[in-house]
Amino acid sequence: MLKLNLWHEPFMKHLKWLNPLANVPLSKWHLKAEFHNSLKPPRPNQTLKKYLECNNQTKVLLYFRYLLRERSSFNSIDSFSFLFALKACNKKHSSSEGKQLHCLVLKFGFQYVVQLQTLLLKLYAEWENLCEAHQMFDEIPDKNIICWTSLISAYVDNHKPNKALEVFRLMQMNNVEPDQVTVTVALSACADTGALEMGERIHAFVRSKQGMKKDLCLTNALINMYAKCGDIVTSRRLFDSTKNKDVTTWTSMIVGHALHGQAHEALQIFEEMNTRSEKKNLNSCSYLVTPNDVTFIGVLMACSHAGLVEKGKGHFRSMTEDYGIQPREPHFGCMVDLFCRAGHLRDAYDFIMQMPTPPKAVIWRTLLGACSLHGELELGAEVRHKLLKLDPGYVSDSVAMSNIYADIGMWDKKVIARNQIKQSRAPGCSSIEVGSRLSECVTTDYNHPVKTNIICS
DNA sequence: ATAGGGTTAG
Numbered sequence: 395m396l397k398l399n400l401w402h403e404p405f406m407k408h409l410k411w412l413n414p415l416a417n418v419p420l421s422k423w424h425l426k427a428e429f430h431n432s433l434k435p436p437r438p439n440q441t442l443k444k445y446l447e448c449n450n451q452t453k454v455l456l457y458f459r460y461l462l463r464e465r466s467s468f469n470s471i472d473s474f475s476f477l478f479a480l481k482a483c484n485k486k487h488s489s490s491e492g493k494q495l496h497c498l499v500l501k502f503g504f505q506y507v508v509q510l511q512t513l514l515l516k517l518y519a520e521w522e523n524l525c526e527a528h529q530m531f532d533e534i535p536d537k538n539i540i541c542w543t544s545l546i547s548a549y550v551d552n553h554k555p556n557k558a559l560e561v562f563r564l565m566q567m568n569n570v571e572p573d574q575v576t577v578t579v580a581l582s583a584c585a586d587t588g589a590l591e592m593g594e595r596i597h598a599f600v601r602s603k604q605g606m607k608k609d610l611c612l613t614n615a616l617i618n619m620y621a622k623c624g625d626i627v628t629s630r631r632l633f634d635s636t637k638n639k640d641v642t643t644w645t646s647m648i649v650g651h652a653l654h655g656q657a658h659e660a661l662q663i664f665e666e667m668n669t670r671s672e673k674k675n676l677n678s679c680s681y682l683v684t685p686n687d688v689t690f691i692g693v694l695m696a697c698s699h700a701g702l703v704e705k706g707k708g709h710f711r712s713m714t715e716d717y718g719i720q721p722r723e724p725h726f727g728c729m730v731d732l733f734c735r736a737g738h739l740r741d742a743y744d745f746i747m748q749m750p751t752p753p754k755a756v757i758w759r760t761l762l763g764a765c766s767l768h769g770e771l772e773l774g775a776e777v778r779h780k781l782l783k784l785d786p787g788y789v790s791d792s793v794a795m796s797n798i799y800a801d802i803g804m805w806d807k808k809v810i811a812r813n814q815i816k817q818s819r820a821p822g823c824s825s826i827e828v829g830s831r832l833s834e835c836v837t838t839d840y841n842h843p844v845k846t847n848i849i850c851s
Numbered sequence: 852a853t854a855g856g857g858t859t860a861g
Binding site for chain 1: 856858860861
């Protein structure tokens, strides 16, 4: 076994090793004793796995560090140990620990273990480092379907759906056949860009493929894709024909109707979902579907798009009181939107002031937009004042404010506001896309019509 | 024993 002093080599030097000891209410000697005991049957990977299953990320990392430092356990570190340790770094704030583990993966010579490479790809994507993620992919010698799917997923998760579809196409050109997981991710990319034709091609491909397992995730992705791409009728038809709907199925349909301004349908589905769960309590456990926080975003969106202020307020209250769901930023955003669209600007202002966490600029911006729409000078000026403190360089706020002045005939004030914009901003430009990038690569292969069917558009 | 998926305001 090679001898490495992991902590004094030059390229580890600039990486300060994690100090999560501060977060743990035990002294390091207590931990050492505890780890010694857990080693007695010396199966360190089982211990790492156990800590991971308990969701105790800090302990995973501490224990991994302990393994590194103890002469007796050092030799038992293998690629599985790294896998468990890396899984503990999945959150954005754990990226520094994760990068250090990546260094160690290289030192230990595990850099070509495909499972570790794929996991690192995913982790870099979670840390919003797409360059590194893509590089991890490039370094995999034998890219299998899981590697490809991870890369596509990385782009979807980082709001680059066009790039995701490009990789999806490239994958097929490399003769890798998509499976049900790949198409689920690709459908999500279609939904994000509104690529209905591509989505339909994928749907046709799924239907034509006997071997493909059409599971609930895939069906949900289809329902979402059709709704986001404007085909609400097909979306609803699929929804109605889905037998064992889960919370995502219901939520996708509620959001779909809400986006199409069909508040009545959205709320009706929400009612049905709740009725079902009551029935279920009386009968069997198999149909219980409880709404989650995302479901309520859909419900509030529906209310706000249809001007149902009282209904929206009722659902917002019921969310915490009946379902024990704490509202997050988007829920507050929906409520502000609800008041603003209905023209209840004062209510919107009061609501924002009562929020438990300080509102972000976008929240105030919603209200400023509404003030501009309704020519509310006094409130608008106050909101503008708050925005100047939060996000002073945002030009649209100046535009909105100058429009308020124009609206009530204060032309001198408007000119001043407009001139400030002129000084601060380079002129913008617009562009439109003619045709689709994907259509540049039409690869109709009549010998393998099914295989190439979904590549091109 | 190890790697990939669906719903989220403006």
